[in-house]
Amino acid sequence: MLLVEDEQHVADSIISYLQQEGNICEWAMSFEDADERIAIYQYDCALIDITLPGGSGLDLIQAIKSHHPDTGIIIISAKGSLEDKINGLDLGADDYLSKPFHLAELNSRIKSILRRRKFGGNKKMVVGNLIVSPDEQTVEANGDRMILTRKEYDLLLFFISNQNRMLTKEAIAEHLWGDHADMMDSFDFIYSHIKNLRKKLEDCGCREYVSTVYGVGYKFSIQ
Amino acid sequence: MKLLAKTSAAYGLITFLMFLISGIVCYSLISRLLNAEINESLEIEKNLIIEFIQLHGSLPETVSWSDKKVVFLAANEPTQFSHDTFLESPLKDEYLPYRYVGFPVFASGQMYQAILQTPLIEKDDLLETIGLSLLIFMVCLLISLLFLNGWFSKRIWRPFYQILSQLRGMDFTSDQPVQVSPTTTDEFQQLSVEITKMTNRLHTQYQHAKKFSENASHELKTPITIIRNKLELLIQSGTFAHDQILLINDAYTASSRILKLTGSLLILSKIENRLYTQTENISIRSLIENFIISLHDVWESRHFQIVFLPGEDIIINVNRYLGEILISNILGNAIKHGHDHTVVEIKLHKHLLWIQNRGDILSLNPDQLFNRFVKASGTSESPGLGLSIVREICIMYGFEISYVHEEGRHTITIIF
Numbered sequence: 001m002l003l004v005e006d007e008q009h010v011a012d013s014i015i016s017y018l019q020q021e022g023n024i025c026e027w028a029m030s031f032e033d034a035d036e037r038i039a040i041y042q043y044d045c046a047l048i049d050i051t052l053p054g055g056s057g058l059d060l061i062q063a064i065k066s067h068h069p070d071t072g073i074i075i076i077s078a079k080g081s082l083e084d085k086i087n088g089l090d091l092g093a094d095d096y097l098s099k100p101f102h103l104a105e106l107n108s109r110i111k112s113i114l115r116r117r118k119f120g121g122n123k124k125m126v127v128g129n130l131i132v133s134p135d136e137q138t139v140e141a142n143g144d145r146m147i148l149t150r151k152e153y154d155l156l157l158f159f160i161s162n163q164n165r166m167l168t169k170e171a172i173a174e175h176l177w178g179d180h181a182d183m184m185d186s187f188d189f190i191y192s193h194i195k196n197l198r199k200k201l202e203d204c205g206c207r208e209y210v211s212t213v214y215g216v217g218y219k220f221s222i223q
Numbered sequence: 224m225k226l227l228a229k230t231s232a233a234y235g236l237i238t239f240l241m242f243l244i245s246g247i248v249c250y251s252l253i254s255r256l257l258n259a260e261i262n263e264s265l266e267i268e269k270n271l272i273i274e275f276i277q278l279h280g281s282l283p284e285t286v287s288w289s290d291k292k293v294v295f296l297a298a299n300e301p302t303q304f305s306h307d308t309f310l311e312s313p314l315k316d317e318y319l320p321y322r323y324v325g326f327p328v329f330a331s332g333q334m335y336q337a338i339l340q341t342p343l344i345e346k347d348d349l350l351e352t353i354g355l356s357l358l359i360f361m362v363c364l365l366i367s368l369l370f371l372n373g374w375f376s377k378r379i380w381r382p383f384y385q386i387l388s389q390l391r392g393m394d395f396t397s398d399q400p401v402q403v404s405p406t407t408t409d410e411f412q413q414l415s416v417e418i419t420k421m422t423n424r425l426h427t428q429y430q431h432a433k434k435f436s437e438n439a440s441h442e443l444k445t446p447i448t449i450i451r452n453k454l455e456l457l458i459q460s461g462t463f464a465h466d467q468i469l470l471i472n473d474a475y476t477a478s479s480r481i482l483k484l485t486g487s488l489l490i491l492s493k494i495e496n497r498l499y500t501q502t503e504n505i506s507i508r509s510l511i512e513n514f515i516i517s518l519h520d521v522w523e524s525r526h527f528q529i530v531f532l533p534g535e536d537i538i539i540n541v542n543r544y545l546g547e548i549l550i551s552n553i554l555g556n557a558i559k560h561g562h563d564h565t566v567v568e569i570k571l572h573k574h575l576l577w578i579q580n581r582g583d584i585l586s587l588n589p590d591q592l593f594n595r596f597v598k599a600s601g602t603s604e605s606p607g608l609g610l611s612i613v614r615e616i617c618i619m620y621g622f623e624i625s626y627v628h629e630e631g632r633h634t635i636t637i638i639f
Contacts, residue, residue: 007445013452020459082544083501100448100482103455151520166458168472170479180518180551182483182605192524214465216458216472 001025001110002046004034004060005076006053014047017103018110031055038063044117045072045110048093050084058084061091072113074106102171108161127160128222129206141204151176152197159210159220168217194218227376234368242361249353257344262305265324265339268293272337273328282330290314290321292340301327301336307343319345382406386415393422437492440485447485451478480606487608490548491595494615499542507576507639508536510550511569518558526564534572537639541620549616552609553578553635559605560633579634592626 001023005011008029015025026041028034031054038046038060046064050057057075064071075088075096085096094113097106115123115134125132131140137153139146148156158175159167172190173181198210211219272293275283286293290313304325309318320343328337385406406412454475458468493499515522515529522529539546557567561580570577591597593614598607617624623638 007449009449010445010452013449013456016456017452017459100444100451100486103452103459149520166461166468168455168458168475170476171455177518177521180514180521180555182555182609189521189524193520213468215469 002028002034002037002041002043004028004046004048004052004057006030006049006051013103014106017107021107023110031057031060034060035063038067042068043071045074045113047074047076047106047110048088050075050077050081050088058087058091061088061093065092070117072110072117074109074113076101102168102174104158104162104165104167104171105175107165108158108175111161112157125160127163128209129204130156130160132157132160141201141206144204146200146204148197148200151193152200155193155197159218162220164219164221166213166217166219172217226380227373230376231369231372234372235365238361238365238368242357246353246357249357250350253353254346254349257349261322261341261343265305265322265341268339269324269326269337276328276330280330282328282335290319290340290342292338294338294340295328295330295335296338297333298327298336299334301325301334303327312342319343379408382408382411382415386411386418390418390422433492433495436488437496440489440492443485444482444489447478447481451475451482454478484606484608487606487612490612491608491615494545494612494619497619499545502540502542504538504540505543505546506536506538507546507550508533508571510546511554511571514551514554521558525558525561527558527561528566529569530566531569532571534570537571537574537576539620539639541616545616545619549613552613553637556609557633557635574639576637576639577634578636579632581631582633584631585628585633589626589628593624 001018003011003014003018003025005014005027006029011027011029015027018025026037026043028037031052034048034052035055043064046060048057048060052060057077061073061075064073069092073088073093073095075084075093076099077084077088077096078099081098085098088096094116095109097109112134115125125134129142132138133140134157139148139153139156154176155172158172169187169190170181172194173187176190176193194210194212201207201209209220209222211221213219272283282295283293285295302325305323307320307322310321311317312319322341322343324339326337328335406415454471457463457471458475463471511531511533515531521527541549554567554569557578557580560582561567562582565581568577568579585592587597593610595611596607597611598605614624616622617637625636627634627636
């Protein structure tokens with residue numbers, strides 16, 4: 001995995017989070033550095049900041065696409081720079097994340113890209129008693145198809161991407177509602193979604209997959 | 224009161240006082256002069272009579288011409304006198320002032336009382352003449368003064384009014400410093416120089432302040448992001464007891480709030496600095512529909528009824544990001560402060576967007592609603608920047624935004 005980011009401490013946190021997930025992560029802090037690495041190595045996924053000392057991240061996307069078209073690309077950019085987003089996606093980037101973001105959110109985006117890139121989205125994910133088919137957006141539990149709402153499905157996938165990790169209410173809210181998460185002062189909505197998801201999981205025999213860490217957030221684990 | 228009216232009134236008053244004083248002085252001088260003249264001519268006559276008697280030894284003929292008289296009366300004890308009296312005039316049917324001068328003469332062995340009578344000029348006439356001439360003079364002077372004053376104030380004060388209108392039309396938000404046109408009048412030149420200096424100073428200060436707030440929020444963003452990331456890692460690390468995790472989580476939540484705040488401040492200063500230059504045609508209707516769809520579960524869970532009446536769609540040429548913020552902030556505000564189980568109404572009509580929700584009566588002044596850091600309740604977690612961003616966007620694109628509140632109904636209207 002390649003991270004192109006000029007701010008060292010931001011890069012440190014991201015690398016540390018991704019390494020905990022078992023990824024091998026390289027860091028390039030400037031345009032030249034990144035350009036060199038791209039020419040030499042092949043990465044599964046590249047996280048690219050658009051505004052860099054020495055050049056534009058958009059050129060890096062082009063370079064990656066010409067060397068290794070299979071590399072998944074996530075653009076990291078300042079909020080509101082829609083041009084960067086549109087140009088980047090046009091150049092072949094897979095996803096776009098605006099700063100500042102939650103590390104859990106980044107992790108879930110990377111996982112989703114890797115799934116698509118590596119297995120063409122056809123691979124079913126087996127998580128405990130659950131079988132998730134991302135291309136069909138369906139979930140089976142112990143052989144039964146679970147009926148989930150769009151938000152519940154998103155929530156479950158977010159949990160699965162960040163297994164055994166504490167997900168704060170804010171990170172969940174921003175994952176589910178994006179910028180609109182600001183509109184809701186309270187986290188009651190999350191609670192009701194979690195409650196419904198948990199009940200559906202329990203009905204299918206998946207007890208205690210989602211645990212509550214009181215006052216902080218939720219954790220998904222299959223023990 | 225206008226400067227012109229003030230000076231004119233002062234001119235008028237001073238002119239009137241001056242003329243009153245000069246009238247009195249004139250009158251007293253002229254009447255004294257006339258008095259002296261009459262006395263002199265009477266003296267000459269008296270001397271002529273005395274000379275005549277000394278030469279001829281007899282009295283001259285008495286004269287009675289018009290109302291001028293010389294009379295000799297035989298008297299035992301003739302006296303010397305001089306006095307004024309009113310007598311009925313033989314010429315006019317009224318009493319007129321006359322001066323009598325009496326003196327003794329000795330002729331033909333007999334003492335005589337000589338009396339000279341001469342008419343005096345009527346005081347009334349004198350006053351009238353002087354007063355009238357002065358009045359005509361004064362009126363002429365006043366008219367010319369007022370006229371001159373008006374003309375002068377128009378010409379001489381022209382640069383002043385120019386400076387004034389330039390100050391009035393001054394816009395600090397523009398990148399151009401204020402230009403004051405040059406004049407030839409020293410005083411106005413000084414004024415113009417000082418105003419140019421002052422406005423330039425204000426303009427640079429304003430620009431600095433704008434830049435500062437943009438840079439400050441931008442520079443704050445990275446360290447706070449780092450703080451939040453590190454706290455997120457700490458929470459994830461799993462090495463802390465629950466009460467410690469709670470402490471870390473509080474710091475994490477607070478850092479998130481600061482991030483949102485700096486984000487909002489950055490948007491505000493970027494709007495003020497006109498940094499969102501890319502525009503495209505955007506349909507308000509689709510913005511609203513997208514918003515309603517993306518927050519569908521929020522409507523439902525709070526049992527809101529959304530009534531959206533898209534009359535005619537409104538297409539605006541704005542920056543897409545700002546357009547999205549505009550709509551999501553106003554509608555988000557309506558949900559945030561709307562009561563559960565109520566209706567939120569959204570209407571589009573011609574150039575008008577109309578949003579109404581039902582909620583608590585506002586504790587703050589409606590005029591302050593769009594100000595920065597104003598929030599309805601002190602406990603609210605939001606920093607109170609959402610609606611000021613909306614206002615800045617409206618100012619930037621020349622939209623008119625207004626807010627009305629009556630009986631728990633809050634209505635925001637935007638005219639595009």
